[in-house]
Amino acid sequence: MSGDQPWRSRAVDAKAWARIADQLAQGRRTLAGLWGDAGRVHAALLDEGKSELEIATLACPSGQFPSIARRHAPALRLERAIRDLFGFEPVGAPDDRRWLDHCRWLVRHPLGDYTDWAGEGETYAFLPAEGEGLHQIPVGPVHAGIIEPGHFRFHANGETVVRLEERLGYTHKGIEGLMAGASIGNAANLAGRISGDSTVAYSIAFARAVEAALGLEIPPRAHLLRALMAELERIANHLGDIGAVCNDASFALMHAHCGILRERVLRQSNDCFGHRLMMDKVVPGGVATDLDPSGVAGLRSLIGRIRKDFPPLVELYDETASLQDRTVGTGILTADLARQYGCSGFVGRASGRVFDARKAIAYPPYDALEFEVPVLIEGDVNARLWIRIREVEQSLRLIEQILDGLPSGETTIELEKRGEVREGLALVEGFRGDILVWLRLDGEGWIGRCHLRDPSWFQWPLLEAAIEGNIVADFPLCNKSFNCSYSGHDL
Amino acid sequence: MRKTLLQGLIRRPLTEPAPQAGDPELAELAAQLSQTARATLGRSLAIRHVDAGSCNACELELHALGNAFYDLERFGFKFVASPRHADVLLVTGPVTRNMAEALRRTYDAMPAPKWVVAAGGCALDGGIFAGSYAVLGGVAAVVPVDLHIPGCPPSPLTLLKGLLALMMRAPGDAEES
Ligand code: SF4
Numbered sequence: 001m002s003g004d005q006p007w008r009s010r011a012v013d014a015k016a017w018a019r020i021a022d023q024l025a026q027g028r029r030t031l032a033g034l035w036g037d038a039g040r041v042h043a044a045l046l047d048e049g050k051s052e053l054e055i056a057t058l059a060c061p062s063g064q065f066p067s068i069a070r071r072h073a074p075a076l077r078l079e080r081a082i083r084d085l086f087g088f089e090p091v092g093a094p095d096d097r098r099w100l101d102h103c104r105w106l107v108r109h110p111l112g113d114y115t116d117w118a119g120e121g122e123t124y125a126f127l128p129a130e131g132e133g134l135h136q137i138p139v140g141p142v143h144a145g146i147i148e149p150g151h152f153r154f155h156a157n158g159e160t161v162v163r164l165e166e167r168l169g170y171t172h173k174g175i176e177g178l179m180a181g182a183s184i185g186n187a188a189n190l191a192g193r194i195s196g197d198s199t200v201a202y203s204i205a206f207a208r209a210v211e212a213a214l215g216l217e218i219p220p221r222a223h224l225l226r227a228l229m230a231e232l233e234r235i236a237n238h239l240g241d242i243g244a245v246c247n248d249a250s251f252a253l254m255h256a257h258c259g260i261l262r263e264r265v266l267r268q269s270n271d272c273f274g275h276r277l278m279m280d281k282v283v284p285g286g287v288a289t290d291l292d293p294s295g296v297a298g299l300r301s302l303i304g305r306i307r308k309d310f311p312p313l314v315e316l317y318d319e320t321a322s323l324q325d326r327t328v329g330t331g332i333l334t335a336d337l338a339r340q341y342g343c344s345g346f347v348g349r350a351s352g353r354v355f356d357a358r359k360a361i362a363y364p365p366y367d368a369l370e371f372e373v374p375v376l377i378e379g380d381v382n383a384r385l386w387i388r389i390r391e392v393e394q395s396l397r398l399i400e401q402i403l404d405g406l407p408s409g410e411t412t413i414e415l416e417k418r419g420e421v422r423e424g425l426a427l428v429e430g431f432r433g434d435i436l437v438w439l440r441l442d443g444e445g446w447i448g449r450c451h452l453r454d455p456s457w458f459q460w461p462l463l464e465a466a467i468e469g470n471i472v473a474d475f476p477l478c479n480k481s482f483n484c485s486y487s488g489h490d491l
Numbered sequence: 492m493r494k495t496l497l498q499g500l501i502r503r504p505l506t507e508p509a510p511q512a513g514d515p516e517l518a519e520l521a522a523q524l525s526q527t528a529r530a531t532l533g534r535s536l537a538i539r540h541v542d543a544g545s546c547n548a549c550e551l552e553l554h555a556l557g558n559a560f561y562d563l564e565r566f567g568f569k570f571v572a573s574p575r576h577a578d579v580l581l582v583t584g585p586v587t588r589n590m591a592e593a594l595r596r597t598y599d600a601m602p603a604p605k606w607v608v609a610a611g612g613c614a615l616d617g618g619i620f621a622g623s624y625a626v627l628g629g630v631a632a633v634v635p636v637d638l639h640i641p642g643c644p645p646s647p648l649t650l651l652k653g654l655l656a657l658m659m660r661a662p663g664d665a666e667e668s
Contacts, residue, residue, distance in 0.1 A: 029575060085654065094650075102588075103594075104588040104589050104591070105588050105624050106588075106624065107624050109627070110624045119588065121592070140594050141593050141596055142541055142594075144572030144573070145540075145570070146540045146542075146550050146553045146554055146570060147542070147550070148542050148545070148547055148550065149541075149542050149544075149593065162636055169589055170544070170587065170589045170590050170593070171542070171544045171545070171584070171587055171589070171590065172544075172589055172625050173544055173588060173620045173621070173623055173625050173626055174586065174620075174623035174624050174625035174626065175623075177623055177624060177625075178619075178620065178622070178623050187609065188639045189619060190619060191622075193546040193548070193619060194546065194549040195546065195547055195552060196545070196546040196548020196550075196644065197547055197548065199546075203621055205503055209519065222657070240554070256558075256559055258556060259555075259557070259558035259559065260559050260560070261561050262557075262558070263558050265554060266555070274550075276646060277547065277548055277551065277644070279643070340540075381570075485547065486547070487544075487545065487546050487547045
């Protein structure tokens with residue numbers, strides 16, 4: 001998306017904004033983001049058929065905008081977040097509860113016209129569920145295990161979940177507030193810490209948005225090294241989670257073996273780039289660390305190792321009936337919901353949504369690499385697991401091509417100031433799904449506003465749907481099979 | 492399935508039998524730890540983890556402690572689900588204002604003696620997120636901290652060394668309240 005800026009920006013009035021809500025409701029476009037800015041709101045709209053992105057901007061001088069969620073439910077939590085952070089009222093929104101704001105900050109509307117606040121906390125009004133024999137089970141925000149914090153409220157009838165309601169926002173760190181007025185370098189460090197498991201993908205998305213704003217094209221070697229890191233990150237996460245999902249299905253053997261493979265990937269990443277998760281190794285303008293010949297050799301032997309060790313594990317999964325018994329038919333996400341929510345990543349692709357930003361947007365170097373995007377339609381825990389298994393194989397293929405075709409040359413270019421306000425946008429495929437970054441730079445290269453939308457925004461609500469009718473005991477398994485980011489969502 | 496499992500037992504292991512064998516630093520840690528743990532506590536140490544608002548990378552490395560390379564439990568540490576069973580509260584992340592109460596409550600629910608370990612740059616002083624309207628600060632802003640383990644995120648080896656350092660201390664400095 002750098003250079004020729006293949007996205008459109010358009011200022012719209014309230015009527016056109018309402019039409020956009022209709023188009024989204026009719027499934028003619030997909031909502032890829034919705035966020036506030038000084039005196040206005042922006043919506044990122046994706047035309048999946050044409051792989052085109054558009055930013056529609058509505059000025060809201062009176063502090064109001066027509067709710068999109070009134071017509072199109074996927075916008076709901078985004079609008080609640082806009083109201084919490086900016087104080088803009090989504091008129092006609094079906095839910096007026098706060099979302100990220102738990103009434104614990106000492107300020108109200110921190111990114112807009114802010115006012116002081118006591119920060120005494122609030123009692124959240126969970127949606128009621130009525131019926132004979134229903135009981136509530138509150139879980140969290142602190143969970144039993146090494147997990148991010150969030151609250152789950154179950155309404156159950158005996159063992160069966162009648163409704164799950166999530167309450168998130170516990171890890172809200174005010175990152176967009178910290179970014180406003182920051183240097184590109186500081187903001188890049190923050191971007192790499194929005195969801196640590198996707199640090200490479202976030203760093204690429206942020207860097208691409210900066211480069212798009214400044215009209216810069218980075219050297220070919222830098223593109224390839226970025227993709228190399230991105231695929232290593234994808235493999236590491238997939239391996240870790242495949243094991244963890246099996247562990248939640250009480251099959252610890254897979255967990256142990258996948259954990260070893262994941263550790264090998266992290267160690268090799270550390271050997272190549274100097275950080276196990278490759279944090280801060282992708283920077284605006286290129287990459288921070290070049291790859292040396294010993295790194296190439298190490299990566300080749302890592303690929304060989306995974307190709308040898310992984311297939312028997314896949315076979316083990318495939319042949320273990322007791323494991324399949326837990327994963328097949330559990331936590332089904334329907335294709336309709338996945339499409340409606342523009343649900344990306346392995347969750348969307350396990351429910352028939354054929355979208356991968358690496359293919360659809362075809363940002364470099366993926367436009368010149370060969371890989372397949374596996375898609376299934378079953379939408380259950382098993383399908384999500386299989387997508388991830390297949391993606392490991394595709395990522396290995398990508399890394400091989402990258403190593404084979406790695407040109408010599410520079411790995412960074414300088415970020416030139418433009419002397420005028422510029423906007424940049426990027427959509428990048430992390431392991432979890434597509435990450436959207438939109439930003440505005442001032443003429444001196446400081447961040448005016450930066451919004452980063454995690455794929456989890458369009459996955460968390462679907463977990464609520466997928467668990468319905470399943471037994472409470474299967475929740476950890478379903479939750480792990482979605483593996484949404486709390487930190488990425490809460491920001 | 493039984494066949495697969497049996498094969499798994501009879502066949503050569505899928506991976507090297509002892510991936511940790513080549514790690515002298517780990518072996519030395521293990522030796523030190525098993526002595527200290529027994530001397531100080533006479534048993535293993537139960538850890539309750541709380542993410543007070545981290546970016547989740549610290550959690551990834553905590554998880555890695557359980558893999559076959561580090562195999563945390565052989566050092567006499569184990570993660571437990573309930574604060575009531577815990578000796579150590581291991582906190583990651585800056586403390587967000589939305590998490591402060593939950594962190595405090597978890598600490599209060601732990602029986603004395605208890606120790607608090609703050610892991611990662613954020614847990615020290617809020618790190619890169621310090622100064623935000625949504626962040627209270629480091630872990631010490633909410634509960635007394637006995638030990639800080641640096642890193643962003645701390646590697647599993649750094650985490651292990653930190654936990655060892657904690658065990659080396661006399662149990663007398665634990666919070667008795
Ligand atoms: S110390 Fe680093 S890795 Fe850990 S929570 Fe903070 S930013 Fe994330």
